[in-house]
Amino acid sequence: MKSISRVTRKFIYALLFLAPTSVFSEASDYNMPVGVTEVSKEIFDLHMLIMWICVWIGVVVFGIMFYSLFKYRKSTGAKASKIDDHFWLEITWTVAATLILVGMAIPSTTVMIKAYDDREGDINIMVTGYQWKWQYKYLEDDISFFSNLSTSQEQIDNDIPKGEFYLSEVDEPLVIPINKRIRFLITGNDVIHSWWVPDFAVKQDAVPGFINTAWTNVPKPGIYRGACTELCGIKHAFMPVVVRAVEQEEYDAWVVEKIALAEAERLLNEKVWTKAELVERGEGVYLKNCVACHQTNGQGLPPVFPALVGSEIVMRDKTRNIEILMEGVRGAAMQSFANQLSEVDMASVITYTRQSWSNGKNGDGEIIIPQEIVDYKNKVDL
């Protein structure tokens, strides 16, 4: 726990923040972030404007109220007047309220029109929400990868101290160049998620079957952290968004490297794999993609998430095993991993589950090689 004095200090600051004479109206970690983009700054200004208007209305209304409560106390012998209506007063405050609202609506509309702009971007990125990770697909460059929470389970379970970016760090952030118009095409794969980066003031729901758009243009290199903001199941709090904005040259180099890596991955399909290699690779894939539901020990969380240990399918039914991983189980949380895993990763994770725990000993012990996945894909395509 933080020291108490820090807590109280923050709290007092926070109260001041709503007081009419603020000592600060700029950025702070208990106000909306100003952000880095033009839109986020305008939204911040709008937020402050509306808030101050509300504060001042509050000061006037509560002022009159507390004045009345104090001045007309019965204990001081106040006598009640009998006035119970005043036509023009009613009209006046109705009109006044309307005018204030019009005053708020005008700047809001201006900012809204600016924020809402679905023209093509210099770079178009498809963002897909999965239970519980984000997929980023660069439409121009044929790059695609998943971004998973990288905070360890031990930190979450309080077994080891928490790192600085606890729950807001990922294995592979989204990378974008600065000063380019980036358009996001946002959708969901299973349930609804919502992709939010406060510093860009971009929040869009990721709805299955729909493609929403949002855009940004980041002027400053940096790492920007956000979150999933639509309840999407058990790990809703564990699928953060991290964006790395870099200079154009760095971005170009990153793209080249990504493409080369993908190519190397494809070549792996042709390699001859041994069982040990597959299991080793599969363990990594399993830890990254499957433990959320089936747990590290393969026991799952029955009845919702079945155990893989002792599963007939995993032990003896190779065809069905591949099919489940490739197609998912309709109507259940077991989704298709066909787009998420490369052929090699798919083959190795299936092999891993078939060889690990007691499954290797009790099952048929067969392995699956990448070519079988390639064959499966070709067969389905026909």
Added chain:
Amino acid sequence: MSTIVETHDDHGHHGPAKGLTRWLYTTNHKDIGTLYLWFSFLMLFIGGAMAMVIRAELFEPGLQIVQPEFFNQMTTNHGLIMVFGVIMPAFVGLANWMIPMQIGAPDMALPRLNNLSFWLLPMAFGILISTLFMPAGGPNFGWTFYAPLSTTYAPDTVTFFIFSVHVMGASSILGSINIITTILNMRAPGMTLMKMPLFVWSWLITAYLLIAVMPVLAGTVTMMLMDIHFGTSFFDAAGGGDPVLFQHIFWFFGHPEVYIMILPAFGIVSHIIETFSRKPIFGYSSMVYALTSIAVLSFVVWAHHMFTVGMPLAGELFFMYSTMLIAIPTGVKVFNWVATMFRGSISFETPMLFAIAFVSLFTIGGFSGLMLAIVPADFQYHDTYFVVAHFHYVLVPGSLFGIIAGVYYWLPKWTGNMYDETLGKLHFWLSFFSVNLTFFPMHFVGLAGMPRRYPDYALQFADFNAIVSVGAFIFGFTQLLLLFIVIKSIRTGKKASDEVWEDTKDWGLEWTLDSPPPYHSFTVQPEVK
């Protein structure tokens, strides 16, 4: 028909039956009102216990007390219970007690229906709460149960949830029919619509809202049922359905529902402010018009809950403007309350303290609501703790304080005994302090970026979450004091006069009855001039 009337008359001479059957078979508006209020009180502690679990988990970052799966069940059931099991039944309980007494009627118009509408509720909540003990766990998809999380991806118990929502809806619709019938047909001679007490007005409008939107809710959950069990794809994109459709239908119900949970409180608070300012409510007719326009507008603002769902620009702007419009009648109400206090002769008994807190804190909730209506800013607020702060401000120091104020105000009338004023004031100050300690910092946590419905959070939110949790525990335990005060007033206490407060005969017919009132309120209709 005639036999029914005879038995009823007969029963009238005997007063209430004895023992359990009195409550099981009762058709008396006061008994049923009492049942509603106790039911709501019980649910307040159950829903409150769930809030305590949530706040205990969120006291520190990390997972220490519950796992996310159970946490989600807690947030979902906390919301469902507080909305459908606490606030709504409490208002219906107050309506049952007070409407016949305020309009000079002997009882509600449809007493047997009244019995049914109450007894449906324990059934509905029995089903809902029992799911928490089933192997698949209770509903875990939030009280707004967005599809497909609540359909394709829901635990099997969702079917029980759907059934329970149907039963709750039936109870509300039957209750509303009864209230409307009573108000329209059983007013004392001379009580024209524009002479009705504001609480009666607020309930008349609320009841119409309920009849309008409860079937929509029933439709939503039926579509879910079809998707889950009968192979339709209303909300399933893979089958050509539309998950966003769910949200449109849900909020078409949900937004009027929000006003259903506040309008009766407006009525209660108006009575209390006039009583303790010793001055008639300022602008009665503008209050009625404001109530009506809030109700009408509530049908055209639903998509302000969905600004980030991907609407066309014109849609976003339309719902922003319509939402801002609601601030006008709401503002008018607040101005009228303040104008009623102005040049009054004010005393500060517990009901008045709660009413003043209602006016100020509900207004704060209104301000944050106005901020949330501003679409571009809402992109930053949406689904963060800022929203949680907003709706808790309107529902806890708003609706709940309104209910508590009403209970203190009418309790001496119901029991014939004054409650303990010192304890009442203590209850108020503890509640007032802790409610703000709980919900005010949530604004900052939200602005700083903490999303709602998170069982665990990044380190920068830790300080405020600790404060919020402390406030929540104080608030939770403080409500045990209310239980004690109510029981004490039922058993003992200074005898209350018929008027209970000063010169209340001017403020309503209920004060012309004995304290406690006779079993059948007005057997002879009073004349209203």
